[in-house]
Amino acid sequence: MDPVIIVGAGPVGLTLALALARQEVPSVVLDEGPGKDEPRPARTVVLREDTAALLERLTGVPLGEQGVRWAGWRSVRRKQVLNEIAFGEDDPAAPLHIAQHVVTAALRAAIADEPLVRTAVDSRLDAIEQERSGVAAHTRGANGTWWRGSYLVGCDGSRSIVRKLLDIRFPGRTAVERHAVAALRVELPWEGRALLHRTPPWRQSGPSAGEVTARPLPDGVWRLDWLLPPGKELVTPEILVARIRETLAGWANGSTPPYDLLDTGVHTVHHRLARRWRAGRVFLAGDAAHLLGALGTQGLDEGLRDADNLAWKLGPAWHHGPREALLDSYQAERRAVVAARLRAADQVLPVLRGSGGLRQIVPGTARGHDALLTDGHLGRGPLGAPGVYAGSPLAPRQLEGVIPVDTPPGAQVTDVRVTAEDGSFVQLRERLGRGALLVVLIAPGTGVWDRKHWMSAGIMPRLAAAVSALPYPGELLVAESYPGAPAHSVLLVRPDGHLVTALSGVRPADLYVAAAATMGGADKEEAAAQAASGAR
Template sequence: MDPVIVVGAGPVGLTLALALARQDVPCVVLDEGPGTDEPRPARTVVLREDTAALMERLTGVRLTQLGCRWAGWRSMRRRQVISEVAFGDGAAAPPLHIPQHVLTGALRSALAGERHVEVAAESRLDSLEQEPSGVTAHTRGPKGTWWRGSYLVGCDGPRSTVRKLQDIRFPGRTAVERHAVAVLRTELPWENEALLHRLPPWRSSGPSAGEIAARPLPDGLWRLDWLLPPGKDLVTPEMLLARIRETLAGWTNGTTPPYDLLDTGVHTVHHRLARRWRADRVFLAGDAAHLLGALGTHGLDEGLRDADNLAWKLALAWHHGPREALLDSYQAERRAAVAARLRAADQALPIVRGGGGLRSYVPGSARNHEILLMDGHLGRGALGAPGAYGDSPLAPGRLEGEVAVDTPPGAQVADVRVTAEDGTFVQLRERLGRGALLVVLIAPGTAVWERRHWMSAGIMPRLAAAVAALPHRAELLVAESYPGAPAHSVLLVRPDGHLVTALSGVRPADLYAATEAALGGPAAEGAEARGGAEARAGAEARAGAEAEAGAVSG
């Protein structure tokens, strides 16, 4: 079968190619650049807990060696500290701040050892054609040629050629926010702590008073962002230098500390959402499908989640034949999640940025504004938290044995420690992205027993038989506990880490039905088409022939 063609070699395109390669799907990455990335210190990305874990899983690199995890966060208004957050010691995982060229470099290094991936440098897409059996793409440049693929994914940024060739509209708003950016080496009073300072006292009142964000990077570097007033006023070097000196002096008691300026830029935030993310065998991901980033949020997080969501579905289609409902679910799930994020930002913008009038005299309003902004910067709440797929077309219907846990169906599972089939202890997220579903038994006490004892005890034989009878490859894991989960409950988890369902005990028929739903319904043809009710009945019979259900002793 022909490879998957990935157009664009930014973080999203490289992530998708690497995720597909990990599932034995060959890929061609069309890179219009020279195959390397220009170092731009002012172009950085902030990764939340889930996307940082995805990058580490795919690259095999501890990103804390390449980026900076924040020790804390503080919000200030004029001279007052409104809120503070300290990370570590059991608190929420801190965001990871890393230069984008460093991240893409780690992805390129990981791809260099992948036999399933070919990166074609200096290959700019200029046409593509679709047929029922595949996609043909043409590139121009020194190595211009025709490429044949099974599917094609446009990860080629805001001006996506793929989107334009498929005549997909990209409505939205331009220049929602503008920021002047500088990266410099200096010492600030908050070591490794990120800061958002609104209405600093050394700035005059009015629309130009703005806000300043300071985010630490490795090696004593800081990225500073100044919110610019509405309009298209030119950001001159003189104006930017004046703001740097003024800001550093304001934070260090009136004396500007020594600093080395490494890079500058202007970051303009647009809010746009493509009408369609799938056109037969062509898909959009990342900035080609959506643009967002106001109020501290970061669009790359969503682009990486696009790649994670699409990879396992394309891999299943490539290996076993297309399930249209499964492929359609990519747009249904991811577009809805990004649309919700954009709606939340659009609703918050007039509240946070409006200023003046009666709103400024409402008690507590300033603190509420800071909470909204903090959610965006830290990846929390409606502005920043990872989207859940509660209304996904892949969600199973009501199951008789369903039980509630702290993770609602469609949301990302907690990263608990589990015991793998070979007896090793690993984190749950380490088993994601391999194309297999995960079945997790919650069995208190198993950690103190050798695997050979509890694998043949209690409900384990019956559960193992039910897992073996599923219509798709699944890995059986055991956890001592899971937030909100009763003992002996069973979790079914998708390859991208989203919960399908939680069941009370071993219920082979429910487990089979939930698996079928998560795969987009019964396969349309071939041996898998015979799955249906016959296979569900067989799973129940085989599991019932094993040991009777009982508690796993501890």
């Protein structure tokens, strides 16, 4: 079987390659560059709990040690503090701020040690040919040649050649927001905490008053972003230095503290969504499929979730033959989530960025605006929270033993401690991405038992038999507790960490039907018969 061809060696493409390797699927990454990235301190990313955990799981690198997990968040309007949030030490909900080249370097280092991933540098795509059994890609450059693959994924950014070769439209809005950006080493009075300052008092009122965001990086470095007014205002070095000095002086009560300017830039946010994310054996992911990032949201988060979603679906297709319903669900799930995020941002933008209007006459409006911006920056609410695949075509229907837990079906599961089949204690997220469905029994008290006792006690033998009869490999785990789940309930979790269903007790038929639906569907009578035979 030919490898999966991945076009683009940014964080999304490299993440996809490693995620496929965990399922023993080989890939070749076509990198049009030289295979290394220039350090740019002003080019940074904010990772949420799930995406940071994904990268750490794939690279084996504790990225929290190479970035900064925010100790807190503060939002201010003029001189008034509207919101202040503190994160506890090692709080997984604290956003991780890290330079993008650090993330890419960690991914490249992991790939260098992965025999199932091949990287071809100086390889620019210029043609794609598809046939029933595979896909071929031609590159030009020093390594110009034809590459033969089973599938091809375009992770080649906003100007995706893959998307253009497939003639897929990419409609949306241009220059939704523009920010002047600077990375500088300076001592600020709120160490380790991010700040959003709206309408700072040292700026004149009106559309140019804007806002400034300060986000910490290691070694006393901060990234500052100034929202620019609509239009094409030229940001000269002189203007940027003036903004830096004015902002630092405003925060220091009039005197500009010493600082070391490391890097600058202008960041323009576009909102676009590809019409299709799949064309036969070719898929789009990351910026090739969508662009977003206004109001503090992070486009890379969604790109990494694309890679996580697609990888576990390509795995069974590569090993066992095409599973069209499973592969089609990638577009259905991921495009719907990103479209909802873009709709939410488009609805909020006129309210937050418009001049005058209700915010001038309605008391409390500023706090409502602050809540929306905080959601975007902290990865919460409709602007920033991880997507829920509630309407997924993979969602099982008409199960008899379904019970509610605190995690709704289609949402990401809580990262509880579980006991693996070998008796070891691990976090649930550590078992994700291995190509297996996870079956989690909630059994209070088992954490203090010896495995040789509880594996043969109570309902465990019947549950183990049901798991072994599933139509797709499953791993049985045991948790002392799970939010909202009663004792002896059973959770079925997808390889990307989204909850399929929660069942009241051991129900082999329901478990089988749910697993079959998750893998693209199966005949109900066949599923019931298979489940019954496995439970005997």
